[in-house]
Amino acid sequence: MSDAPDDAPEAASATDGPREEPLAAALAALAGVPTSFSRGDEVLFPPRDRYLAVATALKAAGFTMCSDLCGVDYLLHLDRPLPGGVEPQRFEVVVNLLDVERARRVRLRVQVPEDDPVVPTLFRCYPGSENMEREAYDLLGIRFSDHPDLTRILMPQDWEGHPLRKDYGVGRVPVQFKEAPGPR
Amino acid sequence: MSDEQESGAPAGTVASQWAEFDASGQPRAAGGRGPRRTARAGEGPVADELLEPGEETFEQETSEGDQELDSADVTDPVELLIERGAVLRLPEDSAVDPTLDPELDASSFGAGETMIINLGPQHPSTHGVLRVMLELEGETVLRSKPVVGYLHTGMEKTAEELTYVQGATNVTRMDYLSPLNNELCWSLAVEKLLGVEVPPRATWARMLLSELNRISSHVMWAATNGMDLASTTMMIFGFREREMVLSFFEKTTGLRMNHNFIRPGGIAADLPDGWEDDVSVIVDTISQRLDEYDELLTGQPIFRERTEGVGVIGPELAVAMSATGPILRASGVPWDLRRSMPYLAYGEVDFDVIVGSVGDTFDRYAVRLNEVRESIRIVRQVLERMPAGDYRVQDKKITPPPRARIDESMEALIHHFKLFTRGFEPPVGEVYSAIESPRGELGCYLVSDGTNKPYRMHWRGPSFVNLQSVPALLHGSLLADTIAILSSVDPVLGEVDR
Numbered sequence: 001m002s003d004a005p006d007d008a009p010e011a012a013s014a015t016d017g018p019r020e021e022p023l024a025a026a027l028a029a030l031a032g033v034p035t036s037f038s039r040g041d042e043v044l045f046p047p048r049d050r051y052l053a054v055a056t057a058l059k060a061a062g063f064t065m066c067s068d069l070c071g072v073d074y075l076l077h078l079d080r081p082l083p084g085g086v087e088p089q090r091f092e093v094v095v096n097l098l099d100v101e102r103a104r105r106v107r108l109r110v111q112v113p114e115d116d117p118v119v120p121t122l123f124r125c126y127p128g129s130e131n132m133e134r135e136a137y138d139l140l141g142i143r144f145s146d147h148p149d150l151t152r153i154l155m156p157q158d159w160e161g162h163p164l165r166k167d168y169g170v171g172r173v174p175v176q177f178k179e180a181p182g183p184r
Numbered sequence: 185m186s187d188e189q190e191s192g193a194p195a196g197t198v199a200s201q202w203a204e205f206d207a208s209g210q211p212r213a214a215g216g217r218g219p220r221r222t223a224r225a226g227e228g229p230v231a232d233e234l235l236e237p238g239e240e241t242f243e244q245e246t247s248e249g250d251q252e253l254d255s256a257d258v259t260d261p262v263e264l265l266i267e268r269g270a271v272l273r274l275p276e277d278s279a280v281d282p283t284l285d286p287e288l289d290a291s292s293f294g295a296g297e298t299m300i301i302n303l304g305p306q307h308p309s310t311h312g313v314l315r316v317m318l319e320l321e322g323e324t325v326l327r328s329k330p331v332v333g334y335l336h337t338g339m340e341k342t343a344e345e346l347t348y349v350q351g352a353t354n355v356t357r358m359d360y361l362s363p364l365n366n367e368l369c370w371s372l373a374v375e376k377l378l379g380v381e382v383p384p385r386a387t388w389a390r391m392l393l394s395e396l397n398r399i400s401s402h403v404m405w406a407a408t409n410g411m412d413l414a415s416t417t418m419m420i421f422g423f424r425e426r427e428m429v430l431s432f433f434e435k436t437t438g439l440r441m442n443h444n445f446i447r448p449g450g451i452a453a454d455l456p457d458g459w460e461d462d463v464s465v466i467v468d469t470i471s472q473r474l475d476e477y478d479e480l481l482t483g484q485p486i487f488r489e490r491t492e493g494v495g496v497i498g499p500e501l502a503v504a505m506s507a508t509g510p511i512l513r514a515s516g517v518p519w520d521l522r523r524s525m526p527y528l529a530y531g532e533v534d535f536d537v538i539v540g541s542v543g544d545t546f547d548r549y550a551v552r553l554n555e556v557r558e559s560i561r562i563v564r565q566v567l568e569r570m571p572a573g574d575y576r577v578q579d580k581k582i583t584p585p586p587r588a589r590i591d592e593s594m595e596a597l598i599h600h601f602k603l604f605t606r607g608f609e610p611p612v613g614e615v616y617s618a619i620e621s622p623r624g625e626l627g628c629y630l631v632s633d634g635t636n637k638p639y640r641m642h643w644r645g646p647s648f649v650n651l652q653s654v655p656a657l658l659h660g661s662l663l664a665d666t667i668a669i670l671s672s673v674d675p676v677l678g679e680v681d682r
Contacts, residue, residue, distance in 0.1 A: 039615050065503050068627050070642040103524040128506025131652050154336040
């Protein structure tokens, strides 16, 4: 499934040991990408301009499925702690990649600034990310450049605003007959 | 109805038609109902003999003029190209292959050979409110696009307003055919965030409920799939078996659906007395009835004719489209989270991962039917090996005290009150937890900011992601097969739209 040159040593280690070995050590394309462990899951923090290259390298290394993609609005936690070298931004795109052959997961967290909420699409690399990117665009307003069909998917086409943003109110259903006398 | 028409129509022309229609009780002959053919510019007036004397056409009542949709041969080809190219777009793998995709040449759109129809959103075979736009050439489906969102109620936003304790009631409503799996996914994510480990009895009881839910979901699917393929007997069979499982759920949890029974920290109550007997009866009966299904459908020539070789998806495309569950396994990829990334105690029980070889509609049917058998195997092992002990963690910050303790102990009362008003506060962090639901990988991504409510909850619904494969499955198939293919994807629209 993969023909990356640095694939073989990792495959060997995956069979005889637990899947704790950091990916960054094995993949040259990931050099310099900050990593962390979050409750047993490996998390990578690629900068926005290297996001696509990192995802492509991971696909070549066997992570053939993009199992999940979503956005997070960190408006209320702009000063959250992140690994060294990562500057926190308002939005994050969180991608879960899956290696079906070796049963591994890796998570990417990409910082997306508020004034330019654009990241490259994963569509060319992972066609299955299409609907998830549309959802992230629809609900959080993160745009994916070169996406083939970046339209709203869950909300109506003419909806204004992006509901999962933290500055978007929850809303209330107006009570129509509040002043009307009750049955008793 | 005629009253409304009369009050609404200005000069009695439309209303008089309806009055005549209602009085005679028969539809009017010679095109009396519906909009009439109108004069297109340059064609001259409508032939007068089609109209009865004194009757006027609908079009004269409108101020907008001709309301007819122009056919494809008079529409601007460029406009048509943009519209079709943008709306009905196949996944890349199919779109770049010239043998699969029709020429995107503007001149090929002039002939009026293709048409776009909507299947749904009110079509019974779409299993909810799914709308599929289909581009047809004759009876062949060229391109298609599932249009979703009709059931969207913002449940992810709602989850940010609910505590972790209340969250299970929210997520259980998403995939309404496997509510216990939703609760399980939520509970595992919250427990991963908290770092607690539930007692063995809770783990095995969760496994029991999850597998029973898988059985009920799959037989329900078999029922609706049978109905889509015109086997109403299968529909009755499937609902009959599902009813047995739901009765057990009602006895255990108090509700047939939306149980809120699997909660962070364990399960809400212990299994009822005599549950072993109930479950034995269920699995014994259903394993016999599965043979009836085989007799009714599996070997039946008409059923096989309608499903074999229909809606084929290969392993590479299925993985590329992020398809999981029976769709992926039917294409030959042995990917089942219960085996590949075991959660609960799936590593300790014996079961097989069912895979197909062709990836067609029949394989997806066979995979699901045999998964029911494997679930029965797991349930039988759970029956034998159910450990004794507590059914939830004894951490009063996470699970409530027993009801009787509240009357005796002030501390228990405080714990109870605090848990159900404020809940607990997991440490700061983010977590992704996934289980194998009947439809595929069900994932929950939680971000905690240290308060009692999740900062962000994202639900990776397998139905939502699997729907992406529909255009690839439908491409080149016949319109009549569309129903069989859609049914074999098994989308639950409550989970798609959330």
